[in-house]
Amino acid sequence: MVKDAVFPTISDKNPVLTEILAKGVTQETFIGIFVTGETKTWGQVVSKPEITDEIHVYTRSDSCGAAEVWAKYLGNKKQEDLLGIGISAIQACWTPW
Numbered sequence: 088m089v090k091d092a093v094f095p096t097i098s099d100k101n102p103v104l105t106e107i108l109a110k111g112v113t114q115e116t117f118i119g120i121f122v123t124g125e126t127k128t129w130g131q132v133v134s135k136p137e138i139t140d141e142i143h144v145y146t147r148s149d150s151c152g153a154a155e156v157w158a159k160y161l162g163n164k165k166q167e168d169l170l171g172i173g174i175s176a177i178q179a180c181w182t183p184w
Contacts (some may be wrong), residue, residue, distance in 0.1 A: 093156045102140045106133040118161050120144060121169050148173025 095117070097107065112132060119126030120142055130138030146169045147154040158164040 093153045101129060102138055103129045103133045114160070121171065122161050122164055124170050144171030145174050146171040148175055
């Protein structure tokens with residue numbers, strides 16, 4: 088039996104990386120980022136309104152199991168319900184030399 092793992096990624100240059108690693112991010116916050124669009128800044132994620140760095144949301148543009156699983160986790164949604172800039176699997180895996 089094969090199991091699929093789905094997880095969000097965050098830049099190591101994120102202004103609130105330390106807080107996120109220490110406290111995590113709630114499902115409710117992820118819904119605010121990926122579904123409703125209500126959570127727009129990293130300061131909102133860690134309850135520090137003085138931090139106004141914008142969140143840039145990316146998701147898979149092609150039909151894939153990972154996006155479907157992520158959408159289901161975010162309130163039994165569909166991949167089409169996810170906000171963000173769609174990227175293909177090739178873009179997601181590309182690393183510049």
